[in-house]
Amino acid sequence: MSDRITVGQMYTGPVTPGVLRKPRMGETENAPAKPFAEVLESNLLKLSNHAAKRLEQRGIELKSEQMKQIGTALDKAAAKGAKESLILMQDMAFIVNVKNRTVVTAMDSESMRDNVFTQIDSAVIIS
Numbered sequence: 001m002s003d004r005i006t007v008g009q010m011y012t013g014p015v016t017p018g019v020l021r022k023p024r025m026g027e028t029e030n031a032p033a034k035p036f037a038e039v040l041e042s043n044l045l046k047l048s049n050h051a052a053k054r055l056e057q058r059g060i061e062l063k064s065e066q067m068k069q070i071g072t073a074l075d076k077a078a079a080k081g082a083k084e085s086l087i088l089m090q091d092m093a094f095i096v097n098v099k100n101r102t103v104v105t106a107m108d109s110e111s112m113r114d115n116v117f118t119q120i121d122s123a124v125i126i127s
Contacts, residue, residue, distance in 0.1 A: 044101055045071045051094075051103040058108045060092060070094060073124040074101060082122035089126040093117075 045067055047055070055062070062070075070087055077085040078098050087094040091109035095117070096102065107115070 045074065046100070046102045048102050048104050051106050054106045058106070058111060060106055060108055069126050070096070070103070071101075073126055074098060077122050077124050080122065084120045084122075086117050086120045086123040087126065088123065095120065 054060075066089065069089060073087045073089075074085070074096055077087075077096070082098045084104075085096050085098055087096055093107045093112050095104045097104055
């Protein structure tokens with residue numbers, strides 16, 4: 001698998017510890033800490049159709065490491081109670097719906113110039 005994330009491809013973060021472990025003595029195998037679907041959903045970073053179009057139009061290619069950084073920033077925003085967050089990374093900006101873990105739109109440095117960001121309640125800057 002390539003290290004790049006392309007339009008239409010979903011990224012799942014690291015597997016939650018303990019989900020794929022063998023049960024200990026006295027534990028039942030059918031009772032994991034969280035159902036797999038819930039773990040998958042909680043670690044997923046999705047792209048809206050609008051964001052996918054903007055990435056393609058603006059020639060932005062996100063690598064898996066960048067997707068991990070966005071996911072980490074999203075986790076930090078969620079921990080602070082954010083709902084709609086602006087994530088600034090290098091020369092890119094992303095508006096993210098925190099609850100749904102969905103990138104709503106994406107901008108490159110040219111698109112950000114002289115722009116006003118509205119309907120956000122937080123910002124996370126990734127260095």
